[in-house]
Amino acid sequence: MARKTDVPxxxxxxxxxxxxxxxxxxxxxxxxxxxxxxxxxxxxxxYIALGTVAWIHGDPRKVVYPTNSxxxxxxxxxxxxxxxxxxxxxxxxKCANPAVLITLQCPTTQLCVSKCPDRFATLxxxxxxxxxxxxxxxxxxxxxxxxxxxxxxLRDEDCPSMIVPSRPFLQRCFPDFITRNGxxxxxxxxxxxxxxxxxxxxxxxxxxxxxxSSLMNAKEVGMKIFEDYANSWDxxxxxxxxxxxxxxxxxxxxxxxxxxxxxLIMFGVVAAIGFGIWHCYWEYSALxxxxxxxxxxxxxxxxxxxxxxxxxxQTWLIFMLxxxxxxxxxxxxxxFLRARLRIAIALLEEGSKAxxxxxxxxxxxxITFFLLAICIAYWAVIAVxxxxxxxxIYKVTAADDKCMYANLTCSPKTFSQSNVTTVCPxxxxxxxxxxGESVYHRYILVLxxxxxxxxxxxxNFTIALGQCTLAGAFASYYxxxxxxxxxxxxxxxxxxxxxxxxxxxxxxxxxxxxxVVQMIRVVLEYLDHKLKGxxxxxxxxMLCCLKCCFWCLERFIKFINRNAYIMIAIYGKSFCTSSRxxxxxxxRNVIRVAVLDKVTDFLLFLGKLLISGSVGVLAFFxxxxxxxxxxxxxPSLNYSWVPLVTVIFGSxxxxxxxxxxxxxxxxxxxxxxxxxxxxxDGSPSRPYYMSPGLHKILRKGEEGAKxxxxx
Numbered sequence: 001m002a003r004k005t006d007v008p009x010x011x012x013x014x015x016x017x018x019x020x021x022x023x024x025x026x027x028x029x030x031x032x033x034x035x036x037x038x039x040x041x042x043x044x045x046x047y048i049a050l051g052t053v054a055w056i057h058g059d060p061r062k063v064v065y066p067t068n069s070x071x072x073x074x075x076x077x078x079x080x081x082x083x084x085x086x087x088x089x090x091x092x093x094k095c096a097n098p099a100v101l102i103t104l105q106c107p108t109t110q111l112c113v114s115k116c117p118d119r120f121a122t123l124x125x126x127x128x129x130x131x132x133x134x135x136x137x138x139x140x141x142x143x144x145x146x147x148x149x150x151x152x153x154l155r156d157e158d159c160p161s162m163i164v165p166s167r168p169f170l171q172r173c174f175p176d177f178i179t180r181n182g183x184x185x186x187x188x189x190x191x192x193x194x195x196x197x198x199x200x201x202x203x204x205x206x207x208x209x210x211x212x213s214s215l216m217n218a219k220e221v222g223m224k225i226f227e228d229y230a231n232s233w234d235x236x237x238x239x240x241x242x243x244x245x246x247x248x249x250x251x252x253x254x255x256x257x258x259x260x261x262x263x264l265i266m267f268g269v270v271a272a273i274g275f276g277i278w279h280c281y282w283e284y285s286a287l288x289x290x291x292x293x294x295x296x297x298x299x300x301x302x303x304x305x306x307x308x309x310x311x312x313x314q315t316w317l318i319f320m321l322x323x324x325x326x327x328x329x330x331x332x333x334x335x336f337l338r339a340r341l342r343i344a345i346a347l348l349e350e351g352s353k354a355x356x357x358x359x360x361x362x363x364x365x366x367i368t369f370f371l372l373a374i375c376i377a378y379w380a381v382i383a384v385x386x387x388x389x390x391x392x393i394y395k396v397t398a399a400d401d402k403c404m405y406a407n408l409t410c411s412p413k414t415f416s417q418s419n420v421t422t423v424c425p426x427x428x429x430x431x432x433x434x435x436g437e438s439v440y441h442r443y444i445l446v447l448x449x450x451x452x453x454x455x456x457x458x459x460n461f462t463i464a465l466g467q468c469t470l471a472g473a474f475a476s477y478y479x480x481x482x483x484x485x486x487x488x489x490x491x492x493x494x495x496x497x498x499x500x501x502x503x504x505x506x507x508x509x510x511x512x513x514x515x516v517v518q519m520i521r522v523v524l525e526y527l528d529h530k531l532k533g534x535x536x537x538x539x540x541x542m543l544c545c546l547k548c549c550f551w552c553l554e555r556f557i558k559f560i561n562r563n564a565y566i567m568i569a570i571y572g573k574s575f576c577t578s579s580r581x582x583x584x585x586x587x588r589n590v591i592r593v594a595v596l597d598k599v600t601d602f603l604l605f606l607g608k609l610l611i612s613g614s615v616g617v618l619a620f621f622x623x624x625x626x627x628x629x630x631x632x633x634x635p636s637l638n639y640s641w642v643p644l645v646t647v648i649f650g651s652x653x654x655x656x657x658x659x660x661x662x663x664x665x666x667x668x669x670x671x672x673x674x675x676x677x678x679x680x681d682g683s684p685s686r687p688y689y690m691s692p693g694l695h696k697i698l699r700k701g702e703e704g705a706k707x708x709x710x711x
Contacts, residue, residue, distance in 0.1 A: 015588060015678040018686055022679065024479025025472050025495070029502045029572035036512070036575075037505030040461075047454045050447065051382050058385025066112075066171050069430040070412065071392040074112035074171065080141075084112035087172045088138060090160040093200075107397050109157040109430065113138060116173035117163040120192045123150065138163055155425060164192065177202075224638040231635040232643040235622070236650070239643075243615050243651040247658040250611060251362065254352040254662075262345050262603055266334055269606050272613060273327045280320035287313045333602065344599040347673075350691065351665040354477040357484045360492045361473055361665070365657040368466045372459060379455040386447055395432040396420060403427060449519075456518050460511035464565055468499040468507060470664045472569035478672040479689055495569060503568050506575040510561040517554045524550065566668050582671065589674045600666050604659045612652035619647040 031037070065073040066087035075085025090109040117138060126135035127150055136143070139159035153159050165186055166173040175186050183190065186202050193199060229236075253261055294313055310316075334341070355361060394412055396405045403424035410420070415429035472495025480486035488494060499507065524547050531540055563582035564575060571578065621627050623640045637643070673690055680686040 016675055018679050022479075025475050025498075025570050026572045029498065031502050031505065032568070032572065032574040033503075033505030033509045035505070036509040040504065040508035040512075043454065043457070047451075047458075050450060050454075051378065051385075054382050054385035054389065054447070057389040059388045060384055061388070067110075067392070067431055068112045069110045069428070071394070071431040072112065081112035084114045085171060086113050086116055086168050087111070088113040088116065088160075088166075089173065090157055091162070092164065092175060109140075109160075109428065111138065111140065113173070116166040116168055118165050120162075120164055120186075120189065122162045122193050123154065123159055125193075135159070135163070157428065162193070175202075225642050228637045228639055228642040229646075231637060232623070235635065236643050236646050239615055239619050239647040240650045240654060242618075243611060243647075243654045246611055246615070247655050248362065250607065251352070251355060251658060251662065254348065254355075256352075262348060262607075265603070265606050265610050266341075269610055269613075270327065270330060270334070272610070273323050273330070277320055277323045277327060280316045280323065283310075284313055284316040284320060287311070287316070330606075341599060341603070344603055347666055347669060348600060348603065348662070350669055351474075351662055353483075354474050354665050354669065355662065357477055357487060358473050358491055361470055361661050362658060364466060364470060364492065365661065368462060369657075371462045371465075375455060375458045375462060379451060382451050383448070386444060386451065389444060393432050394429045396424075397428050397430045452522065453515060453519050456515040457508075457511055460514050460518075461508055464507040464511050464561065465496075465499055467562055467664055468503065468565040468569050469496045470661060471495070471566040471668045472498060474665045474668040475566070475570045475672055478669055478676075481687070481689060498572070499569065502572060506568050506578070507565070509575040510564060510579075514554065514557050514561060517550060517557060521547070521550050521554065562667065563671060566671050569668075570672075585671065585674055588678075601663065604663055608652060608655040608659055611655045612648055615651040616644070616648040619644050 061073055061076055065076050065085075067073060068081070068087060072081055073079055074081050074087050076082065088111045090111065092108075114137070119134075121131060121135055123135070126132050127145070132145065136145075136159075140157075143153075143158045148156070148158065154161055165176045167176045168174075178185050178188075186192070190202050191199055192202070250261075290311075394410050394415075396403070396408050396410050405420045405424055405427065410418075410429040412429050415421075420427055420429075469492065473491040476488055476491040476495070477483065480488075524543060528540075528543055528547065531543065560579055560583060563586065564579040567573065567578035567582045567585075568575065571581070573581070622630070622634060623637065623644050625634050676689050680688050682688050
């Protein structure tokens with residue numbers, strides 16, 4: 001007995017009626033969502049204006065070059081410090097506050113120097129000795145030894161009270177920390193004298209420059225990674241080209257052997273993961289009894305040399321268990337979805353034919369990539385110029401913390417004429433940061449948010465344009481009664497021109513809705529980051545719920561938008577009308593949607609996994625010198641995982657680009673199939689536009705799903 005809770009199809013609108021004049025995507029169209037199109041154009045013009053304002057007020061030199069205490073750039077051409085590209089801190093011990101290092105500004109005089117000091121020395125030791133000539137280069141320009149006493153020099157910070165061996169990092173001189181035999185040293189020393197001739201420990205410097213040692217290690221790792229890229233870039237490029245060729249050949253093979261190839265993909269992935277499980281077990285067993293192999297990962301901590309982890313049994317055990325879980329999940333899905341897989345394969349076969357007739361669609365992702373690159377570059381440039389906006393702000397830095405003028409804004413030009421130096425001897429007017437009190441600078445955060453929002457809107461619009469263009473091309477294939485004779489010439493170009501000419505407003509409308517939701521998610525992530533240390537569990541719980549809800553909302557909007565763009569490409573109606581029609585059509589065919597919704601995505605994911613995984617395995621054997629024939633060709637690397645991870649990630653993204661075209665093709669053909677069943681009945685006067693084989697297997701799958709839904 002059938003359940004009584006089924007919702008009648010009329011609730012979601014009446015099925016499409018037969019129209020003898022309908023021949024696929026409508027040619028006679030009119031502009032849709034004109035108001036949103038106008039708003040979109042106005043906002044783009046405003047975005048250009050924002051870029052112009054940021055260009056006028058911003059100065060990237062403030063980001064690229066460090067600034068000394070006088071507000072001068074270090075190392076910039078046509079300045080007094082053109083040959084002095086390093087920023088030197090007079091007293092690094094004053095930088096003990098970790099918050100100071102966020103802006104790399106310390107409450108001590110900062111001077112542009114040509115090179116960082118390479119020895120320990122104090123002003124008292126260098127005064128009137130042969131070391132003075134070396135020490136003098138770290139004093140203020142124009143300072144003479146006979147002009148003041150040592151006390152006055154230290155008070156006015158004309159010279160540093162001490163210098164320590166340093167090396168440049170981010171163009172700033174930081175103590176040259178080196179760990180030897182587990183002991184932190186600077187120039188092989190653990191003790192030194194400060195400016196007052198007191199004995200100090202290198203650990204004091206570490207506390208003052210907290211985090212610098214790890215940053216120096218990060219810089220060293222970064223240099224090694226850069227060196228690896230320089231040595232292996234050509235082989236990485238070869239790997240990515242191989243991926244492109246394999247992906248293209250794979251899609252061409254799908255044109256003729258889709259069914260066989262897709263089943264081979266599924267069994268190939270299962271076999272590959274099974275081999276991985278066996279290999280992990282073999283490595284796990286081979287390490288049994290070896291010295292140090294039973295140490296846990298937590299005991300050795302983090303290392304950039306991943307080969308260390310491969311010598312631990314726990315590593316291979318984790319790999320083996322992870323692969324086993326993945327293998328079980330895939331096998332269970334293949335068993336329970338075997339009937340639906342046959343239906344999905346039939347639709348993928350039809351998609352292969354469509355792509356085979358419209359091969360130009362495979363290269364459309366290049367256009368999307370180019371447009372996205374422009375959006376990202378423009379956003380990044382504006383962000384840099386906004387971040388570098390503002391005038392130099394100077395603050396009073398007093399030698400005595402009790403000075404009433406400390407941290408107040410000052411002007412270097414008039415500071416010497418004020419009474420601050422009289423009230424607070426030794427105080428200075430030093431550069432603090434870039435900012436301002438103008439209206440522009442007050443709303444700099446708002447401008448950053450506008451820049452981010454426009455970036456999201458343009459990115460979503462670019463993706464929407466690609467989806468609408470591909471949908472129009474594939475719809476023209478489906479609604480051609482005699483394929484390929486009835487397929488119009490240049491379907492991809494025709495679809496692209498229609499989308500740009502008539503439906504910019506509709507695409508902008510859908511992109512705007514999605515961008516608003518994404519912007520809210522960005523704000524929620526920012527609030528979550530701020531509240532991480534909060535003890536208010538209720539607020540954190542509510543924030544977590546909001547993040548989850550808006551994530552689900554974003555996924556739903558993406559699904560609706562994707563299908564709405566297909567309907568726009570076919571009928572040329574507005575976004576809201578197309579969204580309603582697409583939603584109602586899917587709900588009237590909810591059983592078919594349930595059958596094909598994620599099954600095709602699962603198959604395409606396996607294809608991406610197989611291609612990227614195969615190229616990744618080949619790259620692994622190559623870069624680890626396990627291919628005897630070409631061992632001499634392998635470049636010398638610090639970390640073999642650098643090119644390996646790059647090749648795997650790049651391969652997946654390339655395969656993802658090709659298979660995204662496939663996914664759009666399948667979604668378009670599916671909606672066209674649902675409309676075809678409503679419009680036509682298969683009679684000679686109202687023939688189906690789908691192939692007989694596709695109709696047979698889809699109808700069979702629908703009947704099986706209905707039987708499962710019956711009680």
